[in-house]
Amino acid sequence: MAAAGVGRADADFPFKGYELCVFPDAFGRRRESGHRLYARQTAVLLVKRLEELGMVVKNSKTSIDGSVHKDRRLLTGDSPLGGQRAVFWPPKSC
Numbered sequence: 001m002a003a004a005g006v007g008r009a010d011a012d013f014p015f016k017g018y019e020l021c022v023f024p025d026a027f028g029r030r031r032e033s034g035h036r037l038y039a040r041q042t043a044v045l046l047v048k049r050l051e052e053l054g055m056v057v058k059n060s061k062t063s064i065d066g067s068v069h070k071d072r073r074l075l076t077g078d079s080p081l082g083g084q085r086a087v088f089w090p091p092k093s094c
Contacts, residue, residue, distance in 0.1 A: 002049050016054035020076040021069040022047055026062045 001020070005013045025045040047057050059067035059078045066081035077083045 001055070002046060002053065005053050010053055013053040013055075015074070017056070018074055019056045019058050019069055019071040020050070020074065021059040021067040021078040021082060022050060022057055022076060023078055024059075024061050024064065027064070 001015055004015060023046065025047040047061060051057060058069045059065070064079045064081070066085055067078045068082045068085045069076055075086050077086050
């Protein structure tokens with residue numbers, strides 16, 4: 001989603017005001033996170049950048065729990081577990 005802002009002013013970001021779940025920056029800051037997804041420290045902190053673009057992060061910024069969030073037609077998850085849960089969206093309780 002951050003790529004949608006490349007080449008345009010932050011104010012023109014098409015997902016501004018949307019809510020989402022995303023992989024936490026805390027895991028990108030750790031060199032030895034224990035997760036294969038981030039074997040090395042990342043150069044870009046995605047949560048920070050998406051918030052700068054006007055998005056609202058709904059999940060924990062320090063842990064992964066498989067959170068899934070739907071805002072309009074945008075369905076996001078915080079991890080591969082969140083992606084698996086999204087396959088069964090909406091939850092049975094809805």
